[in-house]
Amino acid sequence: DFFVDLVYVDYIYNKKYPLWESALEAFSIDAATVAMDRYILKADYAHISLNSWHHNLKTGWVWDVDGFGINFFGHPYSGSLTFNAGRSDGYNYYQSACFSFEGSFFYEYFGENTLPSYNDIINTTINGSLLGEILYRMSSNILDDTKTGRERVFREIGAGIIDPIRGINRLIQGKTTRVTPHEVYQKEPANFTLYGGVHNSADGITAKTQSVGMLNLQIDYGNPFEPRKRKPFDFFRLRTDFDYGKYKVMDNLGGYGILYGQNVQLGNTLSLVGGFQHYDYWHNPFFEVATAGFGVGAVSKIPLIFKSTLFTSIHIAAVPLAANAIDYGLDTASFRKYHYGAGFEGKFEGTLNIGRLTSLSMLAYYYWAHAYVGLPQVNTMIILRPRLAVRIWDQFSCGIENYTYINDQSYPTDRAPVHLMRTDQKIFLMYFFENPKRYEHYN
Numbered sequence: 001d002f003f004v005d006l007v008y009v010d011y012i013y014n015k016k017y018p019l020w021e022s023a024l025e026a027f028s029i030d031a032a033t034v035a036m037d038r039y040i041l042k043a044d045y046a047h048i049s050l051n052s053w054h055h056n057l058k059t060g061w062v063w064d065v066d067g068f069g070i071n072f073f074g075h076p077y078s079g080s081l082t083f084n085a086g087r088s089d090g091y092n093y094y095q096s097a098c099f100s101f102e103g104s105f106f107y108e109y110f111g112e113n114t115l116p117s118y119n120d121i122i123n124t125t126i127n128g129s130l131l132g133e134i135l136y137r138m139s140s141n142i143l144d145d146t147k148t149g150r151e152r153v154f155r156e157i158g159a160g161i162i163d164p165i166r167g168i169n170r171l172i173q174g175k176t177t178r179v180t181p182h183e184v185y186q187k188e189p190a191n192f193t194l195y196g197g198v199h200n201s202a203d204g205i206t207a208k209t210q211s212v213g214m215l216n217l218q219i220d221y222g223n224p225f226e227p228r229k230r231k232p233f234d235f236f237r238l239r240t241d242f243d244y245g246k247y248k249v250m251d252n253l254g255g256y257g258i259l260y261g262q263n264v265q266l267g268n269t270l271s272l273v274g275g276f277q278h279y280d281y282w283h284n285p286f287f288e289v290a291t292a293g294f295g296v297g298a299v300s301k302i303p304l305i306f307k308s309t310l311f312t313s314i315h316i317a318a319v320p321l322a323a324n325a326i327d328y329g330l331d332t333a334s335f336r337k338y339h340y341g342a343g344f345e346g347k348f349e350g351t352l353n354i355g356r357l358t359s360l361s362m363l364a365y366y367y368w369a370h371a372y373v374g375l376p377q378v379n380t381m382i383i384l385r386p387r388l389a390v391r392i393w394d395q396f397s398c399g400i401e402n403y404t405y406i407n408d409q410s411y412p413t414d415r416a417p418v419h420l421m422r423t424d425q426k427i428f429l430m431y432f433f434e435n436p437k438r439y440e441h442y443n
Contacts, residue, residue, distance in 0.1 A: 010184035013145070016090030017173075025085040026103040029165070033078065034111045045112045052113035061108075063373045064117035068338055072127075072281050072290035072323060073253065075120050079104060079128015080135055081165050087136045088166035093232040097129040104128075119340055122321045126292045127279045130257065133233045137221060139163040140185040145178060188222040188234055197428030199403075201284075213244045214251075214426065224272040224299045225263065233257040235272065235299075237313075243284075254280035256297070256315065256347075271300040278317050278345065280365070282383070287405040287422050288325035288338060289367055289381050293317035293345050306355065313349040322369040324379050324407065339374030343367070359397070361387040375411070382406040389430055401426040 037046035064071070082103030086096035104124035108116030139159035147155060156176055160167025170176045195216035222235035236257030243251050261274020278293035295317025302310040323338045346366040353359050363385040371377050382405075389399030403424035410417040 009186045010180075010182070011090075013180055013184040014090055022086040022089045022091065022099055023102060025089075025165070025169075026082040026099045027106060029078075029081050029085060030103055030107045030111050033107065037111075045114050048110065048113050053110055055113075056109050056116055059115055061118050062115045063119055063340055064114065066117075068288055068290070068323065068325070069250075069283060071119055071123060073250070073283075075104075075123040076127035076131050076279070076281075078107075079124035080132035081128075082124075083129050083132030084136055084163055084165040085169075087132060088163070088169040093129070093133055096132065097125060100128045100132065101125045119321065119323075122292065126277075126321070130255075130277055130279045133257065134221075134236060134238055134255075135163045136166065137186075137188070137233060137236070138190075138219075139166055141187050141190055143185055145175065145180040145184055146182060148179060186234075190222075191220040192433035193218040193220075194431045194433070195428045197426060199424045199426040201424045202422065214241060214428070215244065216241045216428075219255075224258075225270040225301050227263040227265075230258055230261045230263075230272075230274060232259050250281075251284045252282050254278075254282070259294075268303045269300055271298050273298045276315055276317065278315070278347075280345070280367075282405075284422075287381075287407065287420075289323070289407075291319045291322045291345055291367060291369075293319045295345075297347075304352075308355065309353045311349075311351045311353070313347070315345075315347040317345050319343050319345050319367070319369065322367065324367075324369060324381060339369075339371035339377065339379070341369035341371040341373070341379065343369035357391050359387075359389040359399075361385070361389075363387070376413070377409050377411050380406075380408045395432045397430045397432070399428055399430055401428070 034046055034048065037043040038048075079100040083096050083100040085103075086099035087093070091099075101121070101124075104121045108120055139162045142155050142159040142162070144152075144155055156167070156170070160170075167176075195214070195218075197214055199212065199214050201212070216239070218237070218239045220237050221233075224235045228234075236255060238255035239252065240250065240254075241252040242249060256276045256278045258272070259275045259277055261272055264271045264273055274296070276295060276297045278291065278295065280289065280291045280293075282289045295315055297313065297315035297317075299313045300311070302312070304310055320342055322341045322343055324341070325338045345368070348362070348364045350363075351359060351361045363383075365381075365383040367379070367381040369379045369381075371379065384404040384406075385401060387399060387401040389397040391397045401424075403422075403426070405420075405422040405424075407420040408417065409420075
């Protein structure tokens with residue numbers, strides 16, 4: 001019953017714990033991270049001392065030179081841990097984000113012998129809160145304190161893997177073994193789409209191609225078309241693309257969730273309009289871009305003839321922090337091969353379901369960023385994803401998809417502009433884990 005929905009939290013069984021407990025736990029997560037870095041990973045930057053603390057406090061903040069994956073995936077994940085120090089103690093989304101900030105702030109000053117960095121505290125707080133809330137919501141859908149025995153054990157283990165800090169807190173708070181007379185965690189209907197197959201990637205500069213396997217997962221959480229009062233992330237979409245081959249393991253991680261909004265109906269068209277938070281992380285051999293964004297958007301369902309339905313999602317967002325790979329042969333530091341910047345992003349996702357047999361999709365992402373750290377440049381990045389999927393049996397479909405990545409870089413100097421392009425052709429088998437309380441396959 002992972003898909004059972006419960007749209008409220010029973011606060012009798014989910015009380016708010018003292019502020020100092022959550023703050024202490026966030027600090028403890030920092031301390032455990034430092035210990036692991038120093039004694040297990042043997043990292044040079046973890047050899048901290050009173051001298052390094054004094055140097056950090058005296059010198060102040062910089063933009064660091066760490067790798068793309070560390071800054072735009074590693075730090076958001078660490079932020080999700082300190083976020084859930086507060087979230088699993090009964091604090092709401094915005095309150096819990098303060099613990100992500102706290103954890104990052106103290107770690108930047110006292111957890112490393114390198115100078116504290118602006119990009120780390122932004123990524124850890126903003127994108128860490130987004131990932132933390134998603135992990136918390138998914139673990140809530142697994143947990144069920146009315147269960148006992150073997151099923152209860154599996155639920156606790158599964159939720160603990162997804163949200164480890166919540167799992168630890170449940171042990172400390174005695175929730176792991178308590179039995180309640182009814183469900184006590186907010187749950188929303190969730191749909192899962194799993195893709196497996198191969199893709200052939202081509203660099204538009206060298207015409208080099210490489211075929212590798214892929215495994216992708218998309219999660220659609222919450223019914224965007226149910227009229228109700230909206231809370232942060234009671235509707236979100238998360239997608240992740242994995243490669244198995246010579247490429248990086250994680251090719252893409254990102255999504256968006258609602259912060260506030262309202263349901264609107266115009267004729268037969270149902271829509272959810274409001275403010276959304278975005279996180280995008282694209283990381284492959286020919287294309288790298290990451291963003292943290294806040295903006296407005298609308299998700300709509302439009303019934304058509306012949307039992308067909310058109311789903312659309314349109315967003316525009318301000319991006320206070322973006323990063324993208326620079327053109328070949330350039331670098332701004334010994335480790336960093338990307339610029340920091342700011343700008344805006346736009347997204348369009350459209351899916352036409354023709355009955356339950358065929359699905360036609362067009363997804364388009366647009367990023368515009370002006371570099372404020374690194375070489376002065378303006379970057380325009382576009383990702384296009386047309387897709388066709390045909391149902392072959394029950395919840396199984398087969399499909400094809402073409403990715404086109406475009407990156408245009410221009411400079412205010414006499415340096416020539418750069419145009420980069422890469423394409424992916426994907427063939428896949430798709431399985432749709434359908435919610436029994438289905439509101440149709442929203443892709």
